[in-house]
Amino acid sequence: MAEAIAIGNLTRRFGPLVAVNGVSFTVAPGEIFGLVGPDGAGKTTIMRMLAGVLSPHAGTILLDGIDVVAAPERAKPHLSYMPQRFGLYEDLTVAENIRFYAELFGVPRKERIARGAELLEAAALGPFRRRLAGNLSGGMKQKLGLICALIHTPRVLLLDEPTTGVDPVSRREFWAILYDLREQGVTILLSTAYMDEAERCTRLALLHAGEIRSCDTPQRLKQAMPGALLAVPAADPRAVRAALGGVPGVLGLLLMGDRVHVRVDDAARAAPLLAARLAGPNIAHGEIARVEPGIEDVFVALVGDATKAEAA
Amino acid sequence: MSLRRVLALGFKEFLQVWRDPRSLAVALLMPLMQMVLLGYGVSLDIRRVPLCVQDQENSTESRALVEDFVASGWFAITRTLPDNAAVRTAMDREQCIGALVIPVDFSRVLAATGQAPVQSIFDATDTNTTNIAIGYAEGVISLATADFAARWEAAHGTRPTRVGVVDFEPRVWFNEGLDSKNFIIPGVVAVILALVGAQLTSLTISREWERGTMEQLISTPVQPIELMLGKLVPYFAIGLFDAAFCLAAAIFWFRVPFLGSIVTLALTTSLFTFVVLGIGYLISVRIRSQIGASQVALVLTMLPTTLLSGYTFPIDQMPAAIRALTFIVYPRYYVSILRAVFLKGSGVAELAFPMLALTLYAVFIIWVAARAFRKSLD
Structure with a gap:
């Protein structure tokens, strides 16, 4: 009881x-x-x-x-x-x-x-x-x-x-x-x-x-999120999101106001790849930095995976 | 069961009615309006029947007879016509529902024999009105005959041999003496109570569903029986107030003779109000939209009350099957109770049967209604 x-x-x-x-x-x-x-x-x-x-x-x-x-x-x-x-x-x-x-x-x-x-x-x-x-x-x-x-x-x-x-x-x-x-x-x-x-x-x-x-504490849910999170600040975050689809190592993209949260399998390896992809079409962006995930990131990571699993 | 919760629900419901102009109008204005409409609008007495006259002689005597028809108050002469064809046309155009035909030798035959035929023609499409009008016509003729006989006697010293072949006097007295309002008005009170009572409670549960307050209410420990009683308490008070208003109007405004006791009246009226509110509540439980509940309440109260309660259409003249049906029509008991209390002064002992019927009805409805409500969204 x-x-x-x-x-x-x-x-x-x-x-x-x-x-x-x-x-x-x-x-x-x-x-x-x-x-x-x-x-x-x-x-x-x-x-x-x-x-x-x-x-x-x-x-x-x-x-x-x-x-x-x-x-x-x-x-x-x-x-x-x-x-x-x-x-x-x-x-x-x-x-x-x-x-x-x-x-x-x-x-x-x-x-x-x-x-x-x-x-x-x-x-x-x-x-x-x-x-x-x-x-x-x-x-x-x-x-x-x-x-x-x-x-x-x-x-x-x-x-x-x-x-x-x-x-x-x-x-x-x-x-x-x-x-x-x-x-x-x-x-x-x-x-x-x-x-x-x-x-x-x-x-x-x-x-x-x-x-x-x-189901867990917010802290542990964030820790358990697969992959790492990179934030790409940009004047036109939609363009950034469109450009980064399909970059190797990218697991998910989430629009967060004036930035894009990019979930990647390996932060150190993925960051230069992202910068390179954005340099091609010359999309202006701020510094790509590793950030702590929020619950929204965790949620989208979980649900996104689930939808993919269903589709497969 | 918690009395406290019942009172809390009752007080809440009262505040809601008090602050809702629509509910207040149903509770207070509807009875007033219906009392006026039904009290004045429905009458079995027919006055000023439109009548055409085809006076073929146009003598002092024939004009006197026409004058008798007008003076009776039952008839209004709308046209004076030359022939039978014109009578037909006038009836087709609804200028009159009857014609009085006075033959060309009326006064001569009358003076010679003491008796003369006159013809009346009536449009029988509305048999009820026509029957009554014929009764009136016979009454006028027989009064005129009696009057003529008196004059004949004064002139000749003897009564005319063949005067007043048929004596119509009783019908005249009957119609003059019995005002149909005394018969109708007590029934009107029953109709209004049934209508208003069921309308009021039919909305109480559906309103909670529609406004989204039910979900929170059923998450509390309130029991269905408490909810029902709490909801009925304020409407019972309103129903009794309306009943008192209508009954007072019947007695003091429409001057229906009241021979019975107030206690009997209060007792039976409470019983009927309870049944009516219970039916409204039951409808409210079963139908979750306010419009739907209101419509069903209207049909379920209006139709049986006006058609099968004996309020206008006498039950003992109905076909046997319909007559049997009226035993489940609860207003019939209250209509007969009201008439007996008003016109005959009957007490509880004489009214045992209809009162028992209403009591059984009340118990049954409350039992069903209390069980009908489920504290659940499914």
Whole structure:
């Protein structure tokens, strides 16, 4: 019973589509575990099954030792789920929404008031408690969602893409609350399509087409990426990307704003080859340097390999 | 079950209705509008029937008879016509639905024998209206006959031998005395309650699905029975308010005689409101779009309530198969209860059967509705 979340061989189909295919992972208490992947990878489906609002076709889910598949209602008092789409009542005020969710979870009045004030303070929503939720900005709505999810002090918090469409300031406040919760021992599982956000998690599962490609700490995932990464800064990175396709030793190319990340089998051998290829058509570029991979590089490396394997 | 969660849900639902102009309009304006429309619009009484006159004699006596028709208030003379062909044309053009033909020797025959035939021709395409109009015509004729007999007696000292061959008087009295509104208005209250009640609750669950609030709601420990009760509480209050409004309008505005007790009325009305809200809720659970739920609620309440409840079409005149069908049409029980309470002053003891039927209905609907909701997205 050491794990806060343990799922095994979880599978869910929608008609012919296998949305989640034999997914297994465990999350330790107090972890911030991230599900990372593009739209359609199966993140939301996993979240919904964990929240007990969608039943799996196969597999097991244990939340704090409670079998969610067999008895979802037993798990619900201990978890909080924040759906991807804003799930609160837009025609109720901030305070009314908080109160409603507190009542549903049977939070005593005193505790509700104290904890509500604390959370409103942390989310900088105090001045807006009488505003209708529908009139809040995107970031405020997500913070209100988090407050409603936290008003009853859950053991497990499930957040489905909680910061999509949220401004940077609100996002920072959002994460500050999450870190606080971790201190209190709340286990957090969140999904995200933002790679920079993924780096903040203690562990990640990289999800693609309903399957886990890799699951580890961000650090170890980066270390485990096959090959090395070279960055080529350029005024016209698209031209660079086009020119470098097919250079021997190049495993993958990824456009990163004003630069191209080139994954190669051997950095020392590949760097001069790249420079030579770019010199031919005279494409201007900055110094080619070895860089540490980000989660996005790791993800593209894994998924790119997978697509190639499927094609072969 | 947690009372706290029921109350939280009820309060939330109340706030939502209170802040939604559309729901408020359905809850408060619809009953008012329908009470006016149905209360004034639906009447089985027919007044000012358009009538043509073909007075072949044009004597004092014949004109007096025409005058009797006008004075009765049941008829309006729209045309004076020369011959039968013109009568036909007038009916085709819908200028009249009946014609009164007074023969050329009317006053002479009348003076000689004390009796003279007049002919009436009616367009029977609308049999209901025509039947009623014929009844009115017979009434006017028989009054005129009685009047003539009195004058004859005064002049001759004896009653005319063949006057008033057929005595139509009872029909006249019947129509004059019984205003159809007393029969219709209590039924109107039932129709409005069924319509408004089912409309209100038919949207409550589908609204949560459409606005995306259901997903988060079902991730909480709330139980289906709590959700149902919480959702019904505010609408029950609104339904009873609407019922009180309609019943008060029936008694004080439309002046339907009320002979029964308020307690019986309150009890049976609560029961009916409960059934209606339960049906709306059940529809809401089964149909996830607001438009769809509203449409189904309209069909499921409007049709049986207006056609099969006995509100306008008497149940005992229906074919046996349809009559059997009306036993599952819940509004029929409330319509008959309302009429009995209003017009006969019936109490709980006399109403045991329809009340039992409504109670069974309520229990059944709530049982089905409570089980119909699944806390799941699949």
